[in-house]
Amino acid sequence: xxxxxxxxxxxxxxxxxxxxxxxxxxxxxxxxxxxxxxxxxxxxxxxxxxxxxxxxxxxxxxxxxxxxxxxxxxxxxxxxx
Numbered sequence: 001x002x003x004x005x006x007x008x009x010x011x012x013x014x015x016x017x018x019x020x021x022x023x024x025x026x027x028x029x030x031x032x033x034x035x036x037x038x039x040x041x042x043x044x045x046x047x048x049x050x051x052x053x054x055x056x057x058x059x060x061x062x063x064x065x066x067x068x069x070x071x072x073x074x075x076x077x078x079x080x081x
Contacts, residue, residue, distance in 0.1 A: 011055055
């Protein structure tokens with residue numbers, strides 16, 4: 001069984017479709033879909049912050065966990081959000 005992306009879970013808890021999240025965040029629906037499907041595992045800081053703002057993510061650790069590959073998010077080295 002395929003693991004459900006944490007972003008999709010948080011989005012659904014806010015009762016947002018990908019289309020509504022796209023409209024509110026300014027991030028294309030195809031980009032949101034790619035992130036949720038695991039095809040885009042390192043979005044730009046602007047994308048992460050825009051989506052995070054809409055779904056209510058306030059802390060850096062949560063942003064890193066959701067938007068960065070696990071190998072980077074669990075490390076003190078590499079990309080920083």
